Amino acid sequence: MLEVRNIETLYGLVMALRGVSLQLAEGRITAVLGANGAGKSTLIKTIMGLIEDQPDKGAIWLDDKRIDHRDTEEIVRLGLAFVPEGRQVFAELTVQENLAMGAYTRRGAAVRADLERVYGLFPRLLERQRQLAGTLSGGEQQMLAIGRALMMRPRILFLDEPSLGLSPLLVREIFATIARVNAEDQTTILLVEQNANMALSVCHQGYVMENGRFVLAGSAAELANDPDVREFYLGIQSEVSVKGYQRYKRKKRWR
Amino acid sequence: MRKGLILALSLALTLALAGVGVAAPVRGVSDTTIKIGQWGPQTGPAALWGSVARGTGCYFELLNAEGGVNGRKIEYFLRDDGYQPNRTKAVVKELLENVGVFGFASGVGTSPGMAVMPDMIANEVPWVGTATGSTHWAFPPKKTIFAVYPNYPDEAAILTNYILFTLKKEKIAFIYQNDDYGKGGLDGAQAEIKAHGKSLVAEIPVEVTDTDLASHVMKLKQAGAEAVIMWVLPKHAAILLGTSAKLGFKPQWVACSTLSDAPLMHKITKGLWNGVIFGNFAELPDSTSPLMVKYKAAFDKFADKKSDHWGVFFYAGFGFVEPMVEGIKRAGKDLTVDSFVKAMETLKDFKGIMGRVTYAPGERQGMREVFIGRCGEAEVTTPDGKQEKMGQAVRLSDWIAVK
Amino acid sequence: MFFQLIVSGIAIGATYALMALAMVIIYKTSEVLNFAQGDMAMLSAFVAFTLLTENNLGFPAAFAGALAFAFALGAFLEFAFLRRAKEPNVLGLIIITLGLEMILYGLASWKWGSDQKDFPFPVSDFDTHELGTVVVSDLNLVTLAVALSLMLLLFVFFRYTKAGVAMKATQQNEVAARLMGIRVNRILMLTWGISSVVGAAAAFMIAPVDTLDPNLMWTPQLKGFSAAVLGGMTSLVGAVGGGFLLGIIENLFGGYVSVEFKSVVAFAVIVVVLCLRPSGLFARHYVRKV
Ligand SMILES: Nc1ncnc2c1ncn2[C@@H]1O[C@H](COP(=O)(O)OP(=O)(O)O)[C@@H](O)[C@H]1O
Ligand SMILES: [Mg+2]
Numbered sequence: 018m019l020e021v022r023n024i025e026t027l028y029g030l031v032m033a034l035r036g037v038s039l040q041l042a043e044g045r046i047t048a049v050l051g052a053n054g055a056g057k058s059t060l061i062k063t064i065m066g067l068i069e070d071q072p073d074k075g076a077i078w079l080d081d082k083r084i085d086h087r088d089t090e091e092i093v094r095l096g097l098a099f100v101p102e103g104r105q106v107f108a109e110l111t112v113q114e115n116l117a118m119g120a121y122t123r124r125g126a127a128v129r130a131d132l133e134r135v136y137g138l139f140p141r142l143l144e145r146q147r148q149l150a151g152t153l154s155g156g157e158q159q160m161l162a163i164g165r166a167l168m169m170r171p172r173i174l175f176l177d178e179p180s181l182g183l184s185p186l187l188v189r190e191i192f193a194t195i196a197r198v199n200a201e202d203q204t205t206i207l208l209v210e211q212n213a214n215m216a217l218s219v220c221h222q223g224y225v226m227e228n229g230r231f232v233l234a235g236s237a238a239e240l241a242n243d244p245d246v247r248e249f250y251l252g253i254q255s256e257v258s259v260k261g262y263q264r265y266k267r268k269k270r271w272r
Numbered sequence: 273m274r275k276g277l278i279l280a281l282s283l284a285l286t287l288a289l290a291g292v293g294v295a296a297p298v299r300g301v302s303d304t305t306i307k308i309g310q311w312g313p314q315t316g317p318a319a320l321w322g323s324v325a326r327g328t329g330c331y332f333e334l335l336n337a338e339g340g341v342n343g344r345k346i347e348y349f350l351r352d353d354g355y356q357p358n359r360t361k362a363v364v365k366e367l368l369e370n371v372g373v374f375g376f377a378s379g380v381g382t383s384p385g386m387a388v389m390p391d392m393i394a395n396e397v398p399w400v401g402t403a404t405g406s407t408h409w410a411f412p413p414k415k416t417i418f419a420v421y422p423n424y425p426d427e428a429a430i431l432t433n434y435i436l437f438t439l440k441k442e443k444i445a446f447i448y449q450n451d452d453y454g455k456g457g458l459d460g461a462q463a464e465i466k467a468h469g470k471s472l473v474a475e476i477p478v479e480v481t482d483t484d485l486a487s488h489v490m491k492l493k494q495a496g497a498e499a500v501i502m503w504v505l506p507k508h509a510a511i512l513l514g515t516s517a518k519l520g521f522k523p524q525w526v527a528c529s530t531l532s533d534a535p536l537m538h539k540i541t542k543g544l545w546n547g548v549i550f551g552n553f554a555e556l557p558d559s560t561s562p563l564m565v566k567y568k569a570a571f572d573k574f575a576d577k578k579s580d581h582w583g584v585f586f587y588a589g590f591g592f593v594e595p596m597v598e599g600i601k602r603a604g605k606d607l608t609v610d611s612f613v614k615a616m617e618t619l620k621d622f623k624g625i626m627g628r629v630t631y632a633p634g635e636r637q638g639m640r641e642v643f644i645g646r647c648g649e650a651e652v653t654t655p656d657g658k659q660e661k662m663g664q665a666v667r668l669s670d671w672i673a674v675k
Numbered sequence: 676m677f678f679q680l681i682v683s684g685i686a687i688g689a690t691y692a693l694m695a696l697a698m699v700i701i702y703k704t705s706e707v708l709n710f711a712q713g714d715m716a717m718l719s720a721f722v723a724f725t726l727l728t729e730n731n732l733g734f735p736a737a738f739a740g741a742l743a744f745a746f747a748l749g750a751f752l753e754f755a756f757l758r759r760a761k762e763p764n765v766l767g768l769i770i771i772t773l774g775l776e777m778i779l780y781g782l783a784s785w786k787w788g789s790d791q792k793d794f795p796f797p798v799s800d801f802d803t804h805e806l807g808t809v810v811v812s813d814l815n816l817v818t819l820a821v822a823l824s825l826m827l828l829l830f831v832f833f834r835y836t837k838a839g840v841a842m843k844a845t846q847q848n849e850v851a852a853r854l855m856g857i858r859v860n861r862i863l864m865l866t867w868g869i870s871s872v873v874g875a876a877a878a879f880m881i882a883p884v885d886t887l888d889p890n891l892m893w894t895p896q897l898k899g900f901s902a903a904v905l906g907g908m909t910s911l912v913g914a915v916g917g918g919f920l921l922g923i924i925e926n927l928f929g930g931y932v933s934v935e936f937k938s939v940v941a942f943a944v945i946v947v948v949l950c951l952r953p954s955g956l957f958a959r960h961y962v963r964k965v
Contacts, residue, residue, distance in 0.1 A: 065854070067850065067853075088858075089850075089853040089854065090853050090856055090857065090858045090859070093853070093854060093855070093856040094856050098854070101850070101851070101854070105848055105850065105851040105854075106848075107847045107848055107851060107852075108847055108848075109843070109847050110840065110843060114843075114844075117837070118844050118855045118857070119855060121837065121841060121855045121856050121857055122855075122856040165855070169855075169856070313789070314789075315784040315785075315889075319784070319788065319790055319888075320789070320790040320791060322789075450935065476934055477934065478934075479935075479937075481938050482894070482937070482938050483687075483885055483894045483895065484683070484687040484922075484926070486679075486680070486683035486684075486686075486687070486926055486929075487683070487925075487926050487928075487929025487930040487934055487937060488929065488934050490676060490680065490683075491930070491934060494676065506791050506886070507791055507885060507886045507888070507890075510791070510886045511884060511885055511886075514800050514884055517800075517801045518801055518803055518810060518812045519679070519810050520803070520805075520810060536790075536791075540791045540793045540886045542793060542801075544801075579788065656731075
């Protein structure tokens with residue numbers, strides 16, 4: 018399975034990841050929580066080979082193969098699929114063509130079956146088969162982006178903030194689908210979210226990231242019960258008497 | 273005694289300065305050699321005409337094999353200017369300053385020539401026989417510049433006259449490259465036809481970059497032209513004849529001497545050149561005149577058959593330079609720019625393989641006659657045994673001088 | 676006369692359309708104006724010429740061979756030159772294509788000489804058909820047929836084949852294309868190859884009317900570029916429409932207004948279009964590549 022060992026990623030001179038290690042559990046959903054700018058997207062992009070010449074230090078292993086410093090195209094072909102932040106659908110291709118591109122590396126009858134399946138998961142896409150992706154609503158584009166990734170039949174699926182900019186109802190629908198895919202196909206999933214509530218409701222284990230480092234790790238239940246997570250990510254006030262100063266200190270401890 | 277010594281010394285000095293014994297050196301001339309330069313497009317759009325400059329090289333090899341001119345061998349410096357005036361300037365500068373040539377033989381192209389003319393005038397560089405019929409070389413006359421090629425207005429006038437009175441066609445149209453070259457021809461044709469109380473039925477310009485001449489041809493057709501005179505590039509002549517054939521327009525085509533390589537024109541027009549009438553400034557390739565036979569032998573011996581064929585542009589490189597060689601010969605052993613110019617001015621009805629050449633003080637246009645030819649066809653057998661039609665020029669008239 | 680001008684315009688327009696298509700195919704993927712387009716096509720025409728006259732191949736074999744050469748040439752240039760650009764920006768890439776143009780031109784002049792050659796072709800421009808007063812030659816018809824079938828082929832390719840859709844996908848979003856496992860470098864090579872083939876086809880149609888020499892494609896490239904701008908630069912349909920329209924406008928202008936200024940009509944049209952409809956006459960909408 019995928020293992021990230023102590024990687025550092027630089028944007029020029031700026032260090033965005035400062036020694037991150039991570040192990041995905043086969044067939045499980047792992048969540049990475051963290052505030053805006055923590056480095057969550059950078060982590061996935063580094064794994065996917067999207068940041069040139071990075072990681073600067075450390076290694077990424079898939080089973081017994083090192084996969085860092087390879088072309089994205091080749092990493093994808095190892096069974097890693099990524100639904101990037103902002104969806105990145107092919108705006109001037111139809112829904113059907115977008116999905117076909119998801120299966121670019123595959124051929125055969127199974128592709129047809131998977132297409133049926135994606136349309137089953139997202140019936141709204143079926144209705145809009147011939148529509149240009151650029152003309153879909155945000156939620157539909159998110160469905161398309163996920164559907165397109167599923168067309169790869171990935172071993173591991175990376176999702177970067179699928180909830181961003183969607184209505185609560187749609188968010189729930191999409192997370193339900195994510196959970197369903199994981200349950201039905203045993204797809205390993207890495208889910209990056211700011212919406213910790215939603216993420217913790219579907220994931221099995223999780224990490225909390227701050228300033229390019231993991232500061233906390235645990236099962237979904239452990240994280241949900243962690244007082245800091247509760248306070249800073251779930252927005253639940255713990256003790257009435259907590260002073261601003263103490264909060265500051267606690268936050269600082271994580272760095 | 274002292275006085276006598278000083279007198280003797282100053283006498284000796286004066287004698288030395290006057291060049292008794294040690295002559296002041298003339299650029300490009302030594303006891304055994306003369307350096308002569310030429311530019312010509314070996315690449316680029318006008319490369320077809322670059323064979324002129326190679327022909328000159330062949331001519332000089334022939335002369336050197338015969339012992340040179342007045343005992344001096346000719347050292348020939350050919351430079352490719354790609355028909356680009358700024359490159360011509362650089363080439364001429366290099367040949368004058370670094371190589372140090374006595375003068376320039378021929379040189380292809382009106383605009384390349386125009387670009388270097390100021391330098392030639394300023395430095396009094398002998399320059400004979402530019403391979404174009406522009407009037408700029410000889411009018412107004414310049415001391416060291418001698419034109420050989422019959423100028424375009426003269427030639428166009430002769431052709432127009434021929435159409436009017438020998439072919440007896442009155443509706444004449446003129447299609448010309450929209451620059452100095454084409455307009456020179458147009459001027460001559462206009463003047464000639466006006467002198468007979470008529471005018472051209474159409475005057476159509478072609479831009480160098482045009483590749484589609486359909487609307488040009490339709491204008492000619494609409495004007496009802498019986499004869500069309502062409503002052504264009506070979507490439508445009510080919511497009512013009514092709515488009516006309518397609519649109520069913522069949523006038524008598526008449527062409528400038530720049531298009532007088534009949535086999536080549538016949539080939540690139542896929543045979544449409546058959547029957548076209550054109551001006552000629554030099555004997556035809558199959559001429560049996562002694563000079564032509566000798567030059568053909570030189571071609572067989574010295575020329576690179578891969579890049580050149582025995583065609584008019586190649587031996588024009590001989591013809592344009594013959595008057596220069598004659599001038600050098602007549603200047604004798606004491607060759608200087610001045611003695612050369614004087615000698616050139618003694619040429620009267622000088623005859624090589626071209627028309628008669630005459631210069632005089634104040635007269636720098638050497639040749640003022642052309643003859644008329646027509647493209648015919650001959651059956652030839654290609655190397656792989658196929659029968660093929662080849663264009664062949666047929667002489668229609670004697671030399672015709674401008675009135 | 677009017678109909679003859681239109682027909683002549685369509686005939687020449689077909690070649691402009693092919694050149695425009697060739698340029699747009701590359702422009703769409705990389706926003707590079709490929710100034711070597713014309714000379715890539717010219718070189719392919721010379722290869723066809725050599726296969727025909729020196730290797731004595733028949734027309735089908737010679738043209739197929741030359742098209743294969745064109746494809747390889749396009750792919751090679753992308754692989755060997757454009758891809759090498761460190762930190763490529765659009766201007767830098769355009770300058771590379773200008774350099775390639777000079778290299779290819781020099782190569783052709785050196786290998787084949789610059790004198791005009793007669794380009795053999797199986798159908799003649801002089802075998803004509805008359806429809807009333809309008810004359811059409813066999814070559815015109817073949818040119819039109821070749822142009823239209825190539826366009827149809829491209830249309831089918833981009834619409835119905837995986838590689839074609841992948842090319843469009845790459846044009847629209849390169850990062851997302853990589854994430855689909857599309858090998859973007861190969862797609863770029865393919866793009867250049869296909870573009871080169873389309874340009875070569877144009878050259879094969881132009882050379883029999885013109886004469887074959889290294890300057891063969893200079894004007895057609897300019898016209899193709901104008902047609903592409905007319906069509907909005909990013910639309911294949913626009914490029915085709917622009918090509919035909921430019922051919923017709925030029926001929927009508929030459930016939931009714933002035934032959935002298937016919938060759939500048941193309942540029943006047945560009946200026947007018949850029950002022951009035953910067954996205955081209957045919958573009959539905961202008962989407963910059965993300
Ligand atoms: N392309 C980039 N160039 C320079 N800095 C970047 C770039 N992308 C992200 N960063 C910086 O790296 C840090 C982590 O960003 P990111 O991974 O996008 O955070 P997250 O996804 O957790 O919100 C931020 O400080 C951000 O400003
Ligand atoms: Mg992010």
